[in-house]
Amino acid sequence: MRFTEIDHFSHPHRLLLESAEVPFRCDGCKELGFGLCYQCPYEKCNFHLHKECGNAPPSTSHPFLKRCNFKFYKETPGWRARFCDACGLDIKGFLYQCSHEHAHDLHPCCAELPRSLSSNGEKIYLSNQVRSKCLKCKRKEIANGVKGWSYVSSCGNYCYHVACVKEAIIENWQGGYFQLDVTNELQISGPSQELAGRSGGTSGWRKARKLWLILKLVVSAIFGDPVTLISSLVQALLD
Numbered sequence: 001m002r003f004t005e006i007d008h009f010s011h012p013h014r015l016l017l018e019s020a021e022v023p024f025r026c027d028g029c030k031e032l033g034f035g036l037c038y039q040c041p042y043e044k045c046n047f048h049l050h051k052e053c054g055n056a057p058p059s060t061s062h063p064f065l066k067r068c069n070f071k072f073y074k075e076t077p078g079w080r081a082r083f084c085d086a087c088g089l090d091i092k093g094f095l096y097q098c099s100h101e102h103a104h105d106l107h108p109c110c111a112e113l114p115r116s117l118s119s120n121g122e123k124i125y126l127s128n129q130v131r132s133k134c135l136k137c138k139r140k141e142i143a144n145g146v147k148g149w150s151y152v153s154s155c156g157n158y159c160y161h162v163a164c165v166k167e168a169i170i171e172n173w174q175g176g177y178f179q180l181d182v183t184n185e186l187q188i189s190g191p192s193q194e195l196a197g198r199s200g201g202t203s204g205w206r207k208a209r210k211l212w213l214i215l216k217l218v219v220s221a222i223f224g225d226p227v228t229l230i231s232s233l234v235q236a237l238l239d
């Protein structure tokens with residue numbers, strides 16, 4: 001359930017659910033965010049929370065980690081650096097952690113990643129099994145000894161680590177050329193240049209188009225709806 005206004009323990013003012021004009025850094029989990037989020041109406045506060053972070057229940061579960069009971073924490077309990085089991089990135093703020101000795105950790109947003117998403121006849125699935133190599137890093141595993149989750153197309157040929165997509169987007173955001181280069185960055189390791197360029201022809205174009213559609217779905221599954229942000233660029237590249 002989503003509320004349009006919330007009082008949150010992490011901020012003294014009431015927060016409103018509104019669309020952020022620019023990408024923001026969530027003041028809860030410290031991860032990047034786009035679009036609809038909880039914001040302090042006082043501009044000088046510059047305070048944002050992901051919807052998932054503002055509405056995080058005190059405990060949760062995940063179908064990929066069936067035996068774990070996850071509890072919400074404002075910050076990592078204990079002194080060890082923690083990494084998110086889903087995206088592999090380090091945890092710098094809000095998190096879920098299970099009570100097992102080898103504890104699992106999830107960013108609140110990663111705990112809520114959609115299991116599947118479809119549009120324009122393409123469908124992607126969230127997977128914790130490594131079936132094929134990630135098109136971005138060309139590997140099956142991500143760093144930090146964490147396997148990490150990925151999004152896989154229904155045909156099984158397109159696979160992207162959540163970690164790799166998040167990292168590419170964050171790099172672009174920090175580089176300040178966000179709107180221009182997100183899709184370029186993401187396509188570097190994809191087959192689109194090769195397929196559309198070298199092999200050419202209708203089938204090459206079709207495969208390149210499919211890749212773009214799947215990339216848009218993956219970005220949108222991970223970040224909510226930045227698709228509006230990149231779709232014009234993607235469209236321009238496809239035409």
Ligand SMILES: [Zn+2]
Nearest residue numbers: 026029050053
């Ligand atoms: Zn957050």
Ligand SMILES: [Zn+2]
Nearest residue numbers: 013040042045
């Ligand atoms: Zn405030």
Ligand SMILES: [Zn+2]
Nearest residue numbers: 068098100104
């Ligand atoms: Zn556990």
Ligand SMILES: [Zn+2]
Nearest residue numbers: 084087107110
């Ligand atoms: Zn994560």
Ligand SMILES: [Zn+2]
Nearest residue numbers: 085103104105
């Ligand atoms: Zn683990």
Ligand SMILES: [Zn+2]
Nearest residue numbers: 134137161164
């Ligand atoms: Zn990867």
